[in-house]
Amino acid sequence: MFYGKNHTPLNFVFTHNAKDFIVEEVPLYESSLEGEHLVLFIRKKNISTFDLLDKLANFAPKKDIGYAGLKDKNALAYQYISVPFKTDLSLIEDENIKILDSKRHNNKLKIGHLKGNKFFIRLKKVDSLNAKRLMTELDLAQKSGFPNYFGYQRFGNFNDNYKLASSIKKPIKKQSKKEKFLISALQSFYFNKWLDTRLKLSNLMDTLDIASVLKLKFQDFVDSELINPNLLDKLAFNKEDAVCLELAQEFKIPYKLLKHDICKHFPYGKYFEIEDLKVEYERFITQNIAPTGLLSGESSKNTKDALDPKICLSNAIESSFAKPILALGTRRYAWSFVSELKYEYKEQLAHFELSFFLPSGSYATSFLEYVKNGQL
Incomplete structure (x- = not known):
C-alpha cells in the first residue's frame, strides 16, 4: 500500500501478541x-x-x-x-x-453496533531517533488523519481470503458468516486498491507543479492491471481543473479531494456529493467530514461508464474499481481520524507505548502502518 509519504519507513518491532496488543470495544x-x-x-x-x-x-x-x-x-x-x-x-x-x-x-x-475501539500497543527495539520520529508522525496523524485501509487481518494468514471468495456462488441470503467474511475480503481488496490509487494521485497533486499535474495520464498513477486499458492513455485533468489543483496545494492534507467525491459527516452522518471544494476542504481539515469509497456489491450506488467523456475524474477512478460482487454494496470512509492519543518512550527498555481510540471500521494496524510508512 502507498501511504502518501516520501520518507523512509520508521524502524521498530511490532509483535502481534496478547501482551503487546490490547483492544477493547466501546459499545454504541x-x-x-x-x-x-x-x-x-x-x-x-x-x-x-x-x-x-x-x-x-x-x-x-x-x-x-x-x-x-x-x-x-x-x-x-x-x-x-x-x-x-x-x-x-x-x-x-x-x-x-x-x-x-x-x-x-x-x-x-x-x-456495526459499535462506537469504536480503544487500543494499547507496545513497540520494541525503538532507538531514540526513531522515538522522536514516531512522536512527530503520531502528532501529524492526530492532526490530519490517516488512510482508512482495511488491515492485513482482513485477508487471512496467506493473504488469499479475497481469492477464496471467487469460488462462492451462493446468493447473499444463503451465505454463511464465514462465506460473507471471505466475500467481504474481496470488497476490501478493491477498496484498498482504489484508495492506493487516490493517494498516489494526491501525492502527485501535492508535489508537482500545476502545469505538470495537468499533463498527468491515468497510467501515471493507476495499476494497469486493474483499470480499463482504454483509459490509461487519457489525460486525468483538463484546464478547468486548475482551481481544484490550487486548492489541493493550499490545504496540506495527504488525501486530496476532487469535485463530485462522495463524502460523509464524521464520524456519523449523511452522504453528500462535493460541489464547493474550498468549503469541504475546510470541513475536512477540521475533521467534520471525510471522503468515502465504494464497497462493490448489489444495491450500491450506480457508477457511470469510466470512458464517458463527460464523466468527472472522481467517478472515472471509482468506476474502474466497481466490481460485480455477491455482497451488499455500501460505502466506507476513505480517511479516518484518531483521538485520545497518548504515548510514552521508555528509553532504557527501548519500548514505545501508545494508546488511542479509533472509530468503528478503522484498523489499528493500518494506523500503525501509516505512521511507520511501511508494512508491519
Missing part, C-alpha cells in the same frame, strides 16, 4: 437491562472471534448469537457478544475465554 449504546437477550462482556486471547462463536454455539443456537465486530486472534481482546437470555454459560471452561460481565438487552448485537 448501553444495554437496556431488560429483554430476551444477554450481552456478555468477554475477554479473549489466542482465539479469533469466529472461534469464540463456535465455542459459544455449544450453549446457544449459533444463529441467535450476535457480535458487533471481529477482533484479532493474536491480541488480548475485550468484546461484547449477545446470546439468548436463558443461555446457561456456567459450563464454559477455557483458559482463553473469561466472561467479565453480563447484562440483559432488547436486541441481538449486529455488526
